[in-house]
Amino acid sequence: MIHDNYKKASNKKRVKQLFFSNQDFPSITLYDFFDWKYYEDVEERMSKMTFSHSKNTLHHSYSSANTIPLLKKFLNSDEFIAYLSGILNKDFALVEGKLYRFSWKDYTLLHDDSLEEEGYDLIIDFTENWNQQAGGQIVYVDGEGSYRSVPVAPNAITITLRKPGIHKFVKYVNNKSKKDQRICFIGSIE
């Protein structure tokens, strides 16, 4: 399921170097990560899913759904866990998370009640033709003015080590989105 390019030893080494090159925000985005046939299978099944909208005004507004079995199986496969462990130099056992859909007026907010502990985030993007002016980016901040915005691109995965004090939010989706939707898997590697 992982695209052949990423399986090459030389590329794995390069990905690992790039991940750790930014000491403040260890993070990497891998474009065209999945084999396209697998990606399209997942996308097709997701298009038939029902998302439930949830709003807690001071915290978030978004729709979410449980991860589809086809994706969940792969995320917890030996192949993928071994790939992550190799990149991050750490033994992992599990990937957990949910699918999220953000439309116009959706967002998440940083809030004392919902700040996350240190950990590894995995974001998989399923958004097609997103207008970058429309918001909806996942933004990591360190509370001291530095930030990193995760690129929006279909079939891209982003792995981030959230060090203490680093938190993320999803930028408010504005009227430039029109009827488009930002769809992604947001989870953690444990």
Place this chain on the structure above:
Amino acid sequence: MLKDWIQKDYLGERKVKEYSSRFRDAQPFPHLELSQFLQQEKARALLKAIVKEPFQKKKADLFSFRQTQDLKGTKNEELQVFRAFLCSKEFIGYMKDLTRLPLKPGKVDLAGTLYEDTDYLLCHDDELEGRKIAFLLYLNDFTPRDGGSLGLMNSKFETVARITPKFNTLAFFEVSKKSFHEVEEVIGKKQRLALGGWLHDP
């Protein structure tokens, strides 16, 4: 000094008492919207002055808009004089009578804000130590379709009151744990320009 700035419809003991009751009884929390508040030429002069100030982009999870520095440092005479008026015993005394709240002369936060297409300010309560009244003087006209309205919400976060910007309208509300409000996203080419800030308790 008050009558040099404020339209006569809002002055006088009887009028202040009437507006004071409206303020206190307003839902979802005490607020007022006073149209054509300042003398017209004063409002026009403030508009001319504020557009000359530098605005910086402010972006975070909660908001996206442009804002000037606090205008206590402005070199613009019109804005200096306006700020001095807001800080004056006369104006603070007037606001104390209107709101029936203890307020401190000389202590006013004041800045210009500019919202453009896609800018917004999500729901929050403004509560920070010392802030007692949040105020906005709108300097241009919007319609509801343009967005940019100030939405005041109840404890269930339902918008109960909506104030659409109109030139020379003063809107203000009591800051508390319940003063949930937002600025709706601006949609389109119009720029929402205002002078706003907070009056403080003693």
